[in-house]
Amino acid sequence: MFSSWIKQLPDGTVTTPGGYLATGLNCGIKEDNRPDLAILYSESPAVAAGVFTRNLFQAAPVTFTRRRLDSPIRALVVNSGNANACTGEQGMEDALTTAKFAARYLEIPWESVLVSSTGVIGKFLPLEKLRGGLEKAAETLSLEGGTKAAEAILTTDTIIKETALQIEEEEGTYYLGGMAKGSGMICPRMATMLAFFTTDLIINQDLLKEALYEAVERSFNLISIDGDTSTNDMVLVMANGASGVEINERGDAYRRFCEALEAACRYLAYRIVRDGEGTTKVIALRIKGSPDFSTAKAVARSVLNSLLVKTAFFGEDANWGRIFMAVGNAEVKIDPYKVDLYLGEVKVAENGQGVSFSEEETSQVLNETEVPVTLDLKQGEVELLTWGSDLSHQYVTINADYRT
């Protein structure tokens, strides 16, 4: 997954890059005492960039944070358990009040605070709980708090999703840390979850934006759990310059940064699918021989979002017909009668037609918790690897019975 010059650190977190502190605690939103409030704090002002939900409804924290990105950033506050998905005046007021509470206890300008919320839709933020929580959180910020923060942003997730990478440049070493949450409402259309990255690189906002946009396109925007896109999704990156390493032009060093950021995004995206609601299997879909990236993406999206494909994988059936049906629905201009399909190494269809294959061999592939599927379009050179989940009874239970 990583190039040789990128080193993934075993216990890396968002505080691995220099100059960041973090914490996570329960402020009373989640009733079971799991952490529900995180602060990520930069000791010096950071440059920031973001990618946001494309849903027509944008939750208040999305609107608030988007407007703040051109300011020097000192902190990010994330609460889970309540999405502040209210989109009107009150939602915006509450986002601002949250930022102001954080600013007061962190002793920084409120304009330097970004906010993000995830959880139940349709209830106003419990501001008094947040105030108390932020007061306490400000006192517990630490270098070791990265994992606590990564835990506090989770909702129905069952695993913490975090990483850090070390990148060597001639000029010196810098770090990239990241954490993410998401296990439902995941669709390859866009950044459909929360992910926050830190780096101690010195970099200008234009380059940072560009790198983030591309990395998200090739990671979070390709995965699929249920094809839905939440109103609260955002991916943010902060760069505080603490390493002293500077990249301010589009050279090799910048390309390496882009690759590292993409690798970190892809690592967290994979973890999100792995932890998808009710996922029993990850479908690791490789599109080969595509004329271009957007065609490959559209085909991957159609296949990974098809309920008939998802249920076939849950049922461990080598159903090439359903996969081709989904390819044919992708609304792309390809010749479907050139496409080959492999499950693992087993070719199950060629030129759009099933071929005879050993069901014993495909059963072995389909039995695994990760099933490699390759669609070779044979009409170009572009390749793409992405992940989707199967559709299980557990998914229905989580999403139908969540209130009982």
Place this chain on the structure above:
Amino acid sequence: MFSSWIKQLPDGTVTTPGGYLATGLNCGIKEDNRPDLAILYSESPAVAAGVFTRNLFQAAPVTFTRRRLDSPIRALVVNSGNANACTGEQGMEDALTTAKFAARYLEIPWESVLVSSTGVIGKFLPLEKLRGGLEKAAETLSLEGGTKAAEAILTTDTIIKETALQIEEEEGTYYLGGMAKGSGMICPRMATMLAFFTTDLIINQDLLKEALYEAVERSFNLISIDGDTSTNDMVLVMANGASGVEINERGDAYRRFCEALEAACRYLAYRIVRDGEGTTKVIALRIKGSPDFSTAKAVARSVLNSLLVKTAFFGEDANWGRIFMAVGNAEVKIDPYKVDLYLGEVKVAENGQGVSFSEEETSQVLNETEVPVTLDLKQGEVELLTWGSDLSHQYVTINADYRT
């Protein structure tokens, strides 16, 4: 559902219009002896029109039948249990052979025979079984065979879907009959199932085509079970002129025919959703106040295809947040902050925001097997009513465990 001048006949079938015979029997494709082969026969040559799958992969019967539509049509052969979804040479050969067998036993030209197949994907048609079946079927054609034919086209369906309408014109009375099958792979993008209509009207092909296209757009193309589109779908209409009533211009009589055809399509479309795989509830979605039809359709499609919406209805939760999330993903240009949402008569959200409502009242609505949902966009005059299904454990079972 029907205008006053349209009379729905209680036991109407595809043989209710004059000059049609039909039959259905088991020819050995389905191993449990359920009927799997239908013939619909016209005593005189009929004008025909069709609407076909938009999937890039088109099964052989689709390609074959599409090419035959400009000929005078005498018969339609439909087999269930095997989709002949093979798209290559062999599939086309098998479609032609089927038509030739039917032609031989019916003593008509093979060019006047349309074919259609549905069922398991990926196996070649068992031609010898079909030959034997067609020989027997040709001998059992009857006026009473309409319901048998409607039964023989079913696969996982649990109810027969058929109807007939009587339409009075000054010139005389004519009839419209229809049968359909479909309970999975149903998506509002197009005619995603099989439906066959007969009429004894005299009408030219251009008018017939236009009427069918519009009727399908406003019926089968709006419903949703799982968002997938099969490779075999088709809707056909045959007009044999036996009533002596003629419509060959775009006047009031033609508009009444169009309305009758649309009503018949909508009746069968509703029956398909009602019988959707694992459906426990029909979501009867009304879009109001839309600027145009395509916007209303896109919003309906996004809402009815959302897994989170479908599972919320299965769970009987008044989750306005998920419905708005789906509206926001519809990729249309509307102001989401104008939209009101009703469950039954209960307003649960206004101007894109939840309002307080009685959960007791919404529970009563959500408990029913049919849940009326109204989205009032408040930005136009166009209205639309369509249907989707919830997503239940039973759906997952049917589509994952179908081989055991």
